[in-house]
Amino acid sequence: xxxxxIPREIWKVMEEEKEAKARGRLTKKQQQQQLxxxxxxxxxxxxxxxxxxxxxxxxxxxxxxxxxxxxxAFRNSLVAMRPKSTTADLPSSYDIKVHLHNQFVxxxxxLKEEIMVRT
Numbered sequence: 001x002x003x004x005x006i007p008r009e010i011w012k013v014m015e016e017e018k019e020a021k022a023r024g025r026l027t028k029k030q031q032q033q034q035l036x037x038x039x040x041x042x043x044x045x046x047x048x049x050x051x052x053x054x055x056x057x058x059x060x061x062x063x064x065x066x067x068x069x070x071x072x073a074f075r076n077s078l079v080a081m082r083p084k085s086t087t088a089d090l091p092s093s094y095d096i097k098v099h100l101h102n103q104f105v106x107x108x109x110x111l112k113e114e115i116m117v118r119t
Contacts, residue, residue: 046082052091056099066093 006014055078059068068074070093078090091099 046085048089048091051078051085051089052095052099055091056096056103059096060100066097069093069096 055069058064059066069091075090079085082089
C-alpha cells in the first residue's frame, strides 16, 4: 500500500496498530491487551541494618506500638525467618526509636534543603 494515498489520520492509526503488534502487546484475538510486567528481585541480604529498617517501617507505617519490637512472639517470628540470627541481630524498641528519630531528622533536613532551593 502506498502511504501517500492514505489520509494522514488513517495512516497514523495504522502505524500505531503495527507498532502495538510488533511489541507483542495484543493477543491473537486482539481483544485484550497484556501488561508488560517486569520482575524485579529485591535484596535478599539479611543484615542488622535491613532488619532494623524493615521493623521501623512496619511500626511507623502500620501504627504499631514500639513495644512490638520487644514482644517475644514477634522476635520469635523474626528468628523463624532466619534461624541463624542472634539476639544482637534483632532490634530492640530503643534501637527502633533511635532509628526512627534519625530518619525523621534526615528527612526534615532534606525537606528544608529542597525548600531553600526552590525559593
